[in-house]
Amino acid sequence: MSASPHQECFHCGLPVPDDLDLKVEILDEQRPMCCMGCQAVAQAIVENNLEDYYRHRTEKAQVGEALVPDALRDLELYDNENLQQSFVHVQGGEIREASLILEGIVCAACVWLSERHVNTLPGVQSFYVNYSTHRAQVTWDNSQIHLSAILQAINEIGYHAHPFDPSRQEALQKKERNRALRRIGIAGVGTMQVMMMAVAMYLGEYQDMDDSIRKLLRWASLVVTIPVITYSGQAFFQSAWRDLRQGRLGMDVPVSLAIGTAFIASAWATWTNTGHVYYDSVTMFTFFLLIGRTLEMTARHKAGQVAEELVKLMPATAHRKTATGIEPVPVAELVVGDHLVVKPGEVVPADGVVIEGSSSINEALLTGESLPRKKQPGDTVIGGTINMESPLTIEVDKIGQDSVLAGISRLLERAHAEKPRVAELANRVAGWFVTALLLVAVVVYAYWYFRAPEDAFWITLSVLVITCPCALSLATPVALTAATGMLTRHGVLTTRGHALETLAKATDIIFDKTGTLTYGQLKLVEVARLADRDEPWLRGLAAGLEGYSEHPIATALKEGVEPMVLEVIESETGRGVLGRYDGNYYRLGSLDFIREWHPEFAPEQTVGTWIYLASQEAVLGGFHFSDEPREEAAEVIRQLEAQGITVHLLSGDNEAAVAAVASRLGISRHRARQLPDDKLDYVRRLQAEGKIVAMVGDGVNDAPVLAGAQVSIAMGTGAQLAQASADMVLLSDHLDVLPFSVTIARKALSIIRQNIVWAIGYNVIALPLAAAGYILPWMAAIGMSGSSLFVVLNALRLKDKR
Amino acid sequence: MEILFILVPLAVILAAVAIAAFVMTVKSGQYDDLDGAAHRILMDDDDPMIPKYKGKSLQDKK
Numbered sequence: 001m002s003a004s005p006h007q008e009c010f011h012c013g014l015p016v017p018d019d020l021d022l023k024v025e026i027l028d029e030q031r032p033m034c035c036m037g038c039q040a041v042a043q044a045i046v047e048n049n050l051e052d053y054y055r056h057r058t059e060k061a062q063v064g065e066a067l068v069p070d071a072l073r074d075l076e077l078y079d080n081e082n083l084q085q086s087f088v089h090v091q092g093g094e095i096r097e098a099s100l101i102l103e104g105i106v107c108a109a110c111v112w113l114s115e116r117h118v119n120t121l122p123g124v125q126s127f128y129v130n131y132s133t134h135r136a137q138v139t140w141d142n143s144q145i146h147l148s149a150i151l152q153a154i155n156e157i158g159y160h161a162h163p164f165d166p167s168r169q170e171a172l173q174k175k176e177r178n179r180a181l182r183r184i185g186i187a188g189v190g191t192m193q194v195m196m197m198a199v200a201m202y203l204g205e206y207q208d209m210d211d212s213i214r215k216l217l218r219w220a221s222l223v224v225t226i227p228v229i230t231y232s233g234q235a236f237f238q239s240a241w242r243d244l245r246q247g248r249l250g251m252d253v254p255v256s257l258a259i260g261t262a263f264i265a266s267a268w269a270t271w272t273n274t275g276h277v278y279y280d281s282v283t284m285f286t287f288f289l290l291i292g293r294t295l296e297m298t299a300r301h302k303a304g305q306v307a308e309e310l311v312k313l314m315p316a317t318a319h320r321k322t323a324t325g326i327e328p329v330p331v332a333e334l335v336v337g338d339h340l341v342v343k344p345g346e347v348v349p350a351d352g353v354v355i356e357g358s359s360s361i362n363e364a365l366l367t368g369e370s371l372p373r374k375k376q377p378g379d380t381v382i383g384g385t386i387n388m389e390s391p392l393t394i395e396v397d398k399i400g401q402d403s404v405l406a407g408i409s410r411l412l413e414r415a416h417a418e419k420p421r422v423a424e425l426a427n428r429v430a431g432w433f434v435t436a437l438l439l440v441a442v443v444v445y446a447y448w449y450f451r452a453p454e455d456a457f458w459i460t461l462s463v464l465v466i467t468c469p470c471a472l473s474l475a476t477p478v479a480l481t482a483a484t485g486m487l488t489r490h491g492v493l494t495t496r497g498h499a500l501e502t503l504a505k506a507t508d509i510i511f512d513k514t515g516t517l518t519y520g521q522l523k524l525v526e527v528a529r530l531a532d533r534d535e536p537w538l539r540g541l542a543a544g545l546e547g548y549s550e551h552p553i554a555t556a557l558k559e560g561v562e563p564m565v566l567e568v569i570e571s572e573t574g575r576g577v578l579g580r581y582d583g584n585y586y587r588l589g590s591l592d593f594i595r596e597w598h599p600e601f602a603p604e605q606t607v608g609t610w611i612y613l614a615s616q617e618a619v620l621g622g623f624h625f626s627d628e629p630r631e632e633a634a635e636v637i638r639q640l641e642a643q644g645i646t647v648h649l650l651s652g653d654n655e656a657a658v659a660a661v662a663s664r665l666g667i668s669r670h671r672a673r674q675l676p677d678d679k680l681d682y683v684r685r686l687q688a689e690g691k692i693v694a695m696v697g698d699g700v701n702d703a704p705v706l707a708g709a710q711v712s713i714a715m716g717t718g719a720q721l722a723q724a725s726a727d728m729v730l731l732s733d734h735l736d737v738l739p740f741s742v743t744i745a746r747k748a749l750s751i752i753r754q755n756i757v758w759a760i761g762y763n764v765i766a767l768p769l770a771a772a773g774y775i776l777p778w779m780a781a782i783g784m785s786g787s788s789l790f791v792v793l794n795a796l797r798l799k800d801k802r
Numbered sequence: 803m804e805i806l807f808i809l810v811p812l813a814v815i816l817a818a819v820a821i822a823a824f825v826m827t828v829k830s831g832q833y834d835d836l837d838g839a840a841h842r843i844l845m846d847d848d849d850p851m852i853p854k855y856k857g858k859s860l861q862d863k864k
Contacts, residue, residue, distance in 0.1 A: 223814055
């Protein structure tokens with residue numbers, strides 16, 4: 001970083017404009033700043049003796065925003081008692097507690113900085129940032145400081161904090177997580193103890209153990225196993241009970257039956273000092289199953305947390321236009337018919353109709369479409385979308401549950417409820433298995449009751465124990481757990497247990513185009529030289545003209561070029577920019593905009609998105625933008641087809657664009673102009689033909705389709721709603737993990753099959769022997785533990801691969 | 803072997819203690835943020851002991 005004409009901002013790393021000379025002294029040196037916002041933030045950090053932040057940080061900060069008085073007034077709304085009711089927890093007296101979502105946290109130093117700064121405020125009792133979730137917990141004394149002052153202090157050092165209500169979901173998740181942890185902990189400690197005593201007892205079978213010592217070990221095992229059964233095992237008993245009440249035989253029924261009978265038999269044996277005990281199998285089985293379930297739950301929560309951030313899509317405050325002026329109000333108090341002012345950069349707070357002003361609105365959240373839409377008076381706008389360019393006045397027409405966003409959430413829930421359940425197959429098999437098992441047990445008991453009544457109970461018990469479907473019910477979850485862990489390390493989050501099994505069987509895979517097969521961002525693909533200017537000059541000038549715009553075209557133009565410094569005179573929404581460079585005037589914009597200067601201008605190529613650059617004398621150049629397919633897409637599709645999966649492409653885009661992408665990537669089955677309903681129909685038709693469909697998508701518009709396919713995969717950068725409805729999320733945002741996931745899923749499926757064959761084979765051989773009374777109880781115990789262990793070890797083979 | 807009559811119940815009691823300790827750690831929220839602590843320890847409260855870095859800062863030494 002020398003003193004070159006283009007310096008980097010010390011705070012955020014963006015280039016510093018030439019004519020700007022803002023400096024802040026940080027770590028004993030004068031550092032350049034790119035804007036007033038960064039300067040203010042850096043100044044605040046230095047003044048609060050927190051400049052060590054710059055020493056510790058590993059990432060550049062986000063651009064600082066200068067706080068305008070308006071924004072401060074908005075923050076004060078959070079002091080409103082009515083609004084606070086929804087997210088503040090009063091701890092008695094004036095002590096209050098709130099949860100905040102922090103935006104702008106990029107590295108650990110940010111956590112340090114914000115904690116340090118907020119904790120020094122008088123009246124703040126504690127402020128703690130959770131680094132994994134970017135949530136903060138603040139406790140303050142309302143008689144000394146107001147929430148708005150705390151939020152403002154956070155803004156001062158360059159972060160944004162929104163209060164949110166954790167009770168909706170997060171508190172529930174935390175409770176669920178803590179309960180799962182406690183269950184695992186108890187089962188784990190219990191397993192270790194019981195195993196230790198079990199080894200002694202097994203050895204005792206050979207070495208004449210003293211009867212009193214055996215009795216002691218049995219009673220000690222019983223004491224340790226009781227909490228494992230009553231607390232950790234509850235998870236299975238409860239859901240088995242739920243299944244039974246609904247008249248279904250789920251997987252938890254045999255699990256509960258196995259744990260239950262083995263435990264009761266052992267307890268009976270301990271009490272009467274006869275027979276054999278199976279405490280080791282009971283605890284180990286509980287422990288392994290709980291681990292698998294907890295991992296699955298954690299992944300589901302992670303995806304859910306992302307979805308929770310949908311809450312912050314809707315701002316908490318809005319600007320209402322009244323007869324006397326503009327007043328800030330909490331969104332919760334809005335009524336239909338209110339007139340709201342939405343400033344550029346703000347999120348539209350409610351659904352409504354534009355009545356004044358024109359601007360472009362980014363609806364990427366809802367449509368996945370990267371290009372902003374132009375809005376004029378009469379057009380409808382949707383709450384949660386972002387106003388990009390100029391102020392709009394809107395009239396509210398739908399609020400709360402009637403809003404589009406709430407509607408999408410409901411649609412999603414319904415689609416979920418109707419989701420085809422391939423996973424149920426395993427449950428049905430287990431149901432049959434249990435029924436058969438119980439019948440056999442009854443027959444065996446009846447037979448022995450007439451032949452040798454004193455042996456009947458023990459023989460029936462050993463039948464029940466030896467055929468206990470432990471190995472069978474472990475077969476699937478352990479393999480899935482191993483495969484899920486493997487995929488998570490490669491950046492694929494599996495949020496639902498059945499996803500892998502289904503993915504392994506998938507026959508067809510459907511891709512969305514924008515954002516999935518393509519980057520979802522416009523890229524400059526071609527520069528046409530229409531006069532004697534070279535390409536770098538054209539690009540530099542164009543980048544300079546678009547210097548202050550956040551429009552996707554502007555972003556694409558600015559990528560990788562040094563923008564020329566010039567004077568932007570005028571910019572017209574959706575049309576173009578007029579600027580002056582070196583004494584000459586230039587226009588950059590749409591064909592219409594250029595034709596105002598050069599009415600006779602007719603470009604040779606018109607396919608795709610083009611904008612032009614012209615001086616007053618001539619049209620100088622054209623820029624062609626397109627949304628490029630991902631680099632790895634073609635290879636990924638080739639690999640998927642090699643794996644025997646049929647690839648389809650469904651897109652909402654026009655025929656030409658879809659056909660072009662499809663032919664470049666070698667996809668023969670493609671459809672254009674597909675609405676979400678059409679896509680869902682297409683999926684249903686395939687399903688009716690008996691195909692198992694996987695869907696890969698990214699937008700909120702894809703969410704219902706994602707929910708409708710047997711297995712759905714969302715892109716990590718896609719809309720949060722899409723991720724929430726997907727079975728798997730590609731966190732790395734690279735498609736090339738897809739064929740790998742299929743490979744792993746298939747491997748997992750083959751291991752599941754091996755495990756099931758083993759488990760059933762073992763039962764088939766052991767059952768007649770046990771029924772005939774040939775199996776001694778200790779053999780039953782070893783057989784049961786052994787077959788479970790075999791299944792676990794077999795699943796662990798998945799981890800060694802690659 | 804009579805010693806087992808003391809040792810085995812002792813093992814059970816120790817297991818109970820271990821479970822109690824674990825439940826307490828869960829309750830106090832020690833598993834809520836598994837990544838934060840690792841970073842936090844690198845940059846806390848020990849500022850007076852770090853000699854002020856004179857001259858060029860670490861940020862510029864790329």
